[in-house]
Amino acid sequence: MGLTAAEKIFEAHTVEGTPRAGQFVTARVDRVLLNDVSGPVAFRQMRAMGAERVADPSRVVLVNDHFVPPKDVASAANLTVMRQFAREQGIEHFYDFTEGGIEHTLLPERGLVAPGELIAGGDSHTCTYGAFAALGTGLGSTDMAALLALGELWFQVPHTLRYDVVGSKRPFVSGKDLILYLIGRFGVDGATYMCMEFAGDGMAQFNMDERMAICNMAVEAGAKTCIVEPDEVTRRWASGMAFNRPVREVRSDPDAEFAARHTVKLDELVPLVACPHSPGNVRPVEEVRGVRVHQVYIGNCSNGTLTDLRQAAQVVRGKRVAKGVRAIVVPATQAIYRQAMAEGLLAVLMEAGFIVSAPTCGACFGGHMGVLDRGEVAVATTNRNFRGRMGHPESQVYLANAYVAAAAAIAGELVAPQAVAA
Amino acid sequence: MVLEGRVHKFGDHIDTDVIIPGPYLTQSDPAFLAQHCMEGIDPDFPRRARPGDVVVAGRDFGTGSSREHAVLALKGLGIAAVVAESFARIFYRNAINLGLPVVTAPEAARAARDGDRVRIDLDRGTVEVNGQVFPAAPFPPLLQQLLLGGGLVPFVQARLRQASRSAG
Secondary structure (H helix, E strand, O other): EEOOOHHHHHHHHHEEEEOOOOOOOEOOOEEEEEEHHHHHHHHHHHHHHHOOOOOOHHHEEEOOOOOOOOOHHHHHHHHHHHHHHHHHHOEEEEEEOOOOOOOHHHHOOOOOOOOEEEEEOHHHHHHHHHHHHOEEOOOOOOOHHHHHOOOOOEOOOEEEEEEEEEOOOOOOOOOHHHHHHHHHHHOOOOOOOOEEEEEOHHHHOOOOOHHHHHOOOOOOOOOOEEEOOEEEEHEEEEEEEHHOOOOOOOOOOOOEOOEEEEEHHHHOOOOEEOOOOOOEEEEEEEHHHEEOOOOEEEEEHHOOOOOHHHHHHHOOOOOOOOOOOOEEEEOOOOHHHHHHHHHOHHHHHHHHHHHOOOOOOOOOOOOOOEEEEOOEEEEEOOOEEEEEEEOOOOEEEEEEEEEHHHHHHOEOOOOOHHHHOO | HHHHHHOOOEEOOEEHHHHHHHHHHHOOOOHHHOOOOOOOOOOOHHHHHOOOOOOEEOOOOOOOOOOHHHHHHHHHOOOEEEEEOOOOHHHHHHHHHHHOOOOEEEHHHHOOOOOOOOEOOOOOEEEEEEEEEEEEEOOOOHHHHHHOOOHHHHHHHHHHHHHHHOOO
């Protein structure tokens, strides 16, 4: 019997146990990622464990991205704790909010994620790294504290759900629609504890940015982790990164045992939205046409990439945001921000009436920079629309790709993007 | 270990954003977080909850964010255990790590109503609701050891002490 990609990656990192699906192992991870929400709690727990020093500072990455720029004194204090910890522990990979951006977009940009690696993060969207044929998994602060102290931790090796993606996608369909389609079809706990694996010729139509959007929301199906089988797109990206460490292309064996296997026909996908209050409440945008919108938010760790900004600019070029709609764009990192300026994308968006925010997790999780009032409706390219996620418990969030979000800004209501972009 | 307490019943897919909303994540003091526990779905909950009470829920309890603050908020209220039909993965780990018993018992979770008393026997793997005894899914040995040992902190403490002894 062959092995899955997840089993092989765990095998390469296991220090104790049998790395087969369902088994418990102790594994060493390549990266230990913390942000200004999970970090301060993890540092406290690490000290409670009796550890003074982190096991391997070179593997630790600290990113100030959630409450940035700080919204109040309490958030500022957490950023201070992050800076102090980085200094005391000699952590080279520390990114303050003027130097980096949103963690899951930033790490791959800075070459801190390579194919075949195992990444643990104090953030549920750590599964994003599947886009780069790496395994990323989200953990709470106490698990992360153990990783800081020991460099290794127990994991249950996941079973794999395999998706063979075939066919050609239609205009205005993006990676977001592939993952929303699967969450809608299999449910928000349809992949609990599993690895979602994407392969097949159809995947070549999704660039690395769109693959991030796909993998980012695997956790919204309950998944532990996610992986896109490495292909020519992965190889081109990896060669551009010029890694100075070995790049391991790991793929499932032809006779690997999958918990289930599904074929996804891209030709059947249309632009989708996840309606309030669940990422699993998915419908074609055409079916909810006409829902009035107060705010449009294009950003976050799933869809704040250059590809998203290009898609949004394509829709809004030469048009105006509808009266009564506030449109906010949040480039995910400083590098994306600069590139979007160089390409003229920010000018297009601002001329249409968007405002541009500094990179931040911001309003996606109801932190700040665009929180919703009672009764308000937002269309957001983010990953969660739980009750109260972006503000008041009686606000509503529709999740969508950047074309759909941009079209809603122009129309003032949910609408198929082709109706606006034409 | 046997726990007995009054039930607060919740539905399916109770996410960590409603257990403790994002704006409060600048703080990590359990007493502070407790005041806002379940604010997104039941703002009155912190006033009704008493130490020793048990949260009972449907499928996929704790779905969403990795915020350990969700467990801290429940612990801050003195919630003794969570019984559910199923749990989301990260919340489940966080709870075990902080010594909060999370019991997967689908039939018991469906049977229990708000205000009922439940009796959880962690050793025998049962949950009793109104005199009816239901099975609970057994913990894998490692998790049982972590939970009964008071969570991951003492576990890592012991490992570090052992390592420094063998190095010394």
